[in-house]
Amino acid sequence: MALLRTENVTKAFGALTAVNGVSLEVEAGSLHSIIGPNGAGKTTLFNLFTGQLTPTSGRIVFDGRDITGTPSHRVAHLGIARSFQRTNVFPALSLLDNVWIAAFARRGSWRGFAWRRADRYPEVTERALAALRDVGLQDRANQLAREISHGEQRQLELAIALAAAPRLLLLDEPAAGLSPDETQRMVALVRGLKGRYTIVLIEHKMDIIMGVSDRVSVMHFGSLIAEGTPAEIQRNADVQRAYLGGVVVE
Amino acid sequence: MSRAWLAVFAAVILLPLAVRHAIASEIWIFAIFGLGLNLLLGYTGLLSFGQSTFFGSAGYVSGYLLKHYGINVFAALGIGVLVGAVSAALVGYLCVQRSGLYFIMLTFALNQMFYFIAYQWTTVTGGEDGMPGIGRPVLLGVDFRQPLAYYIFVALLFLVSLWVMKRIVESPLGKILQAIRENEVRAQAVGYDGARLKLLAFVIGGAFSGLAGVLYAMLFGIVPLEAIGFVFSGNVVFATLIGGSGSLYGPIVGSFVFIWLSESVSVVWARWPLLLGVAFVIVVIFFRGGCVEAWARFWSWRERRRMATRLAS
């Protein structure tokens, strides 16, 4: 069954149509990648999923529920978590607090949230630490987010999304700005998450996608031009033309 | 019990020995006012330049009830807290959607609106002359007209306020507000309604201001028009910044410095606000970060020197 389904979603900014009639189905438990060159509208699509933007037309359905135009803080409570392409953490807070805040948001009840001491929510702290462990940052829990390296901030970015115990994880170019080494580690990390979460992954580097994805959708100038398994996509001539600018790779 | 609390207790006990009881009371009242602002300024990153709106409104309402109906002290305080919170909810509702300069300007402009209402509504507020004749009723046989008795009362309420604020900033809410300060978009993305939580911080800050406003009215027996004026709003911002907005205890230190400064310069010269203005400018130029941070810097500098001498020998 599709956990996330979009029907003909379009987003126009004035004369520019950033996302054009996208219909997409993400199967529960799968890792679905969306690839396309920079400016193809991938991040805009994520912003539509998470309520940062409202579509001009079309519908977004999550788990059978219409979430079109729902504000982002509510979408988060439904169980959609995302990471950002440009690192988007809480710089002056410790790593633990960064993830703790995300973990607390998804707690069923906020009772006593203005009064009870934060350390009296052991299950939240536990989940926050687990998220840090998942990305390998457990040893740096007490450091401030602004003090760690860019690569580590990318991992923290991911941990914040994980801490929300999401039912759907949206990853926006988790390897953006990473060195080849760090990229390898990040790919391994994402592979480790596969199966535990339903994941939608945005990436513009083909090689990262092909090894980990169950399905791949290709976006070009705001529209979906192909969808299939990684192998099918690699063989697809249209994709090669659009994506690789006519250069055929062996 | 931490060192900071020990210091606070010591100050509460020693202060009335060092300065007049009225000034000592004023310091703690101003500290309560500052605690409320700092939740906004330090924790949420909202620079409100209209805190005297809530301070003054609470003073006027409770003062009026005390004066004409002789209500119970606790009722007066409760009503003051409520008035502070409600007026902050009204102002906050208009302001929290905006950020940066807009936010500052709006809090200030709305402050001016309340000021002009108080200024013109002379039948109730006394306009420029202020609202005099506010009594301190006897409570449980204690006569609060006695300066020391009132000081103790104020100091106890201050300690309660500090404890409450400590609980708030150490609760999840405290962390969430800091997260909003750091990165509102991300806080929104993980599931927090930024505008509503900022409004909540605003209301809590307003409640603290309201408490301070009533205590102030009872201390001097009058609500002067200045209590709702923008200079008062500026003073509390100054006190909080000078103490250090990064720390829970900053506004307390700031309140000390500010009241001490204004009391001592006002004796010297009738035009003391001029000197106060100079003090603001000096602080901005030389002491950015406030006392608490300057203190921390001083300690780390001493540590380093001690290490250096030890290494040298």
Next chain:
Amino acid sequence: MLYALMGLGLSLITGILNIPNFAHGALFAVGAYFLASTLHVVGNFWLALVLAPVGVAVLGLAIEYAGIRPLYRAGHDYQLLFTFGLSLILSEGIIVVWGPIGFSQLPPPILRGGLDLGFIFYPKYRLFVMVMAGLLVLATWLFLEKTRYGAIMRAGIEDKEMVSLLGIDIHRLFTAAFALGAYLAGIAGALTAPIRGLSPGMGVDMLGIAFVVVALGGLGNLLGAIAAGLLIGVAQSIVAFYWTEASVAVIFAVMAAVLLVRPQGLFGIR
């Protein structure tokens, strides 16, 4: 029209320098007092009207250069504290120099008395101020729209990085903008002096109004500031006609009402 003048100056400063200028009202008051003093010395109203605002602009220049420039990176809280302290210094300085009691200032002889407009009898000087303020707003507008320097200033509101990439000294731009804003505040004050008289508190009253104008017009939106200034002025005169006491509070009430309906301000985009 005077509100438009104040709002325009403040909008320029907040828009370009991105600082909360709480000294704007004090500059307005200083303008009025400068007029009174220069008039006293030179004895000619017109000359004084030219000189006084220039004096304020020079003061603004000095303030920006010595005080505000080091604070661009300091955050709004410290900028606010600085301009607020400055405002205290200026308005208390006025009391020290000119005394705490306000006084009135007569308009020049030819502008005394009223003019019969057929349907209403209107004081000549007020008419003069209206025309004068209108001309100044127009002149400022033309300067910003039509001259190269004006274009740079408008660009400075939109995108500071771009401006400095073009090889323009951003600090000089800031200083110029602040001086121009101070000049507008100063001349507004000078023009006001014969209407409302002088008092040390005049600056603060005006400051609140100027902020309202900017908030309604939209930060850094110059046309918006002009329109909002006019709107506020008209609203106030209408209310003053029926209910004098409420005429100041109504300004803020208008603002609150507008913001409820349109949180981004009347003409705001952000």
